[in-house]
Amino acid sequence: MTNFTATGKIMSGKTASTFIAKSTIKASNLDHRRKINFNIGKYNAVVPQGKTQFNDLMAVREHAKNTKWNAVEHLDVMLETFEKNISARGAKVIWAETAEDALKEIGKICKEKNCKTIVKSKSMVTEEIHLNKFLEKQGIESIETDLGEYIQQLDNEPPYHIVTPAMHKSKEDIAKLFAEKLNVPDGLSPQQLTLIAREKLRKKYTEAEIGITGANFIIADTGSISVTENEGNGRLSSGFPKTHIVITGIEKVLPSINDLALFLPLLATFGTGQKLTVYNTIISGPRQKNEIDGPEEMYVILLDNGRTNLLANDKAREALYCIRCGACLNACPVYKNIGGHSYGTTYSGPIGSVITPQLRNLKEWKHLSYASSLCGNCTEVCPVRINLHELLLENRHESVVEGDSPVSERVAWKMWKVASLNRSMMNMANGNLKNKVVNTMFKAWTKHRADLDFSQKTFNQMWKEERGKNS
């Protein structure tokens, strides 16, 4: 019954209609589906290998959820401990309530350092606050150094996937893009394309005044941030420039550096099927005395931007345990059909559909919670066992309670309830009448599906006939 509303009746407003339009187009694009299935197929092939490293995977996932629970239930203490410890090492911690606050602070640092060029490593939080657009307006060149993000920046597109930003592009697409934008021959191989990116970016690391990274984890007990990557661009971005800025959401906390012994392999396996990604870097402040290189200054920006709304919602709070591995995107039948860009959000897929309405605005984004078949595969694959599909239902429930469902739907459901609770009313109508009522009342259902076809006899009639036969 839940799905009666699944395709649009409840979706109102411009954001929702854009979402439906984009989804409709993408879902029938076979070329898109072929590329996504190819990429996700490769992901699915390696993840089981990564999982073999764990002795008891279910126990590990439960322990991981308990650990994040502990961190989030004591978030204030964790953040204060982190701040105290990393400040003692000479880093400056800045708290930002909104994206605008964070941008203003970054702008201030850039101005102070007379910054012309920034090298930045992959970070979804910087996408969330639209950092590159802001820096561009200030006349600062901000270069994405992760290969996938570099490709997306060349194409002037946001990342398609939180772990694999250019997942929707074939190697031919990328070769063509490089030929157009970088004046190189068309038809180069992935190896050749990678080499070009390496050559283009190598000098930038040593020239840039500022390096910006995100953080996969914030560590309270040592006052550190942890960055997970494969390419080395994160290490270079935090190694050469004189100023290192870290931007991270407040929920990324882990209580202890020892927790990384589990969370680093967990993130690697569920993100890319690896045992451990090539580089896992733990940074606790700027260059210390007796060290030969590294930035003179380090800033850590702790961003709220709606996360405290999620925290205040005791049902949805566990969405803050997310480690952004992307497993739920890869597992989601809706994501695979409509693609990452149709969502129109920074965080796409099931986790995006859960948190975006809470981070931003339930009324405007509630439609995402309906873009789900509730198959539960997201919950099944989540390394920290977030009950994603239940949280989608919870969002739907909240939006109905808050009166966000359209009047026509509320009336329809009310009539449905009255009729189905009343045996004589059900018996009164034959199949033809039911067909007519339901198929016109729940238009949204029939938009993407065949009409419902009710039996000519009522259940009550059939029951009586069957019973009569047997006795």
Add this chain to the structure above:
Amino acid sequence: MYVKTLSSRENILKKIKQALAKPVPLPFEETSESPAFFINEGELELQFAENFAALQGRFSFCSDEAELAQQLQTLFGTRQWKKLFVNEQNIRELFARQQIELPPGINLADCDASITSCECLIARTGSMLLSSAQTGRTSSVYAPVHICIAYTSQLVFDLKDGFELIKRKYPSGIPSLITFASGPSRTADIEKTLVTGVHGPKEVFCFLVEGR
């Protein structure tokens, strides 16, 4: 200048405290404090060699420093590597002891290979634990080739042991950067096709010397 920041801090902490006034229960009460996540099977040398090689790392075992010197000379000779970058005193001393010539004035930016030590080796994952206190932040990542010299006494089983070792070695504060480096730099951002040598080194060597 920091007035706004100060109030942001207070606002966020206030919101957090208000939200947490309504606690949620521990998700899995039955799960033990710390289950055995990983099982240690077999000799550490062997585990490291297998795991490192599986990541396309080039592994070599040397029974002593003299054999190390020999192997290094052969490698430098066959690859015609002359511009070797070394910024650690103990490696310089090792090379001097074994009479391996180190040309002066080599830049990291245009060297053939960079040679470093490491804090320890992680057998389970085939990783080198490198630190800013020992090798700096850039020498092991900017060069096209990274050569790491380690001793069998530096082998530990898991990341957890690596953290303990670091905390023990630097009781007044861990290095500003530590990194677990596991094989050559790689990407699979183009059609999930594995390509090595993106921004970090394309080749990583580990010479494991018996002893110390």
